[in-house]
Amino acid sequence: DGGITQSPKYLFRKEGQNVTLSCEQNLNHDAMYWYRQDPGQGLRLIYYSQIVNDFQKGDIAEGYSVSREKKESFPLTVTSAQKNPTAFYLCASSLVIGGSYEQYFGPGTRLTVT
């Protein structure tokens, strides 16, 4: 079955620690995205990548970093510089980067930092 996997489902970290969220897709999509969702709010774009070894900042990139070494994988690191990291993180992919293509989402990772 094709799809997007994110692991882990729940993640707990102490303040000051970096943490990496995994995102893998087997849809053969070129474009991948990371979003953050806070309670009662819509999605905000953190980073996106349209091709291997290329990625761009979204609206709220500060305190986050990404890499795209393989087409299938787009991990997100939440660094200690992110002031309010507790949130629900969603990874998505689309066939290519253009806005006409729907994005498909993974199940999400709920990060809690204390």
Added chain:
Amino acid sequence: AQKVTQAQTEISVVEKEDVTLDCVYETRDTTYYLFWYKQPPSGELVFLIRRNSFDEQNEISGRYSWNFQKSTSSFNFTITASQVVDSAVYFCALSEAGGYNFNKFYFGSGTKLNVKP
């Protein structure tokens, strides 16, 4: 300014009732795309529909239907004979233009639908 407005924060209905979720968008582009997603309690966003700005035909898929009206910049979603499994948060999204340049998705803040048995 909000590109996508979902004014209904939360709606509660009883099973078998029809319910309409409103979506109003704002754009100056002539080419744009509208989407609806469903987010059940598990968290994953599920793609429901994509509509381009040149196609104003309404669409029906089973109990789901969508009404796209450019004159009022609205793309409303109706669930007929609602079921408990329809309980979720529903998001409307807009993407401007097309082609192979990055076009950001603008998501509304979502409407939480509660369907009670």
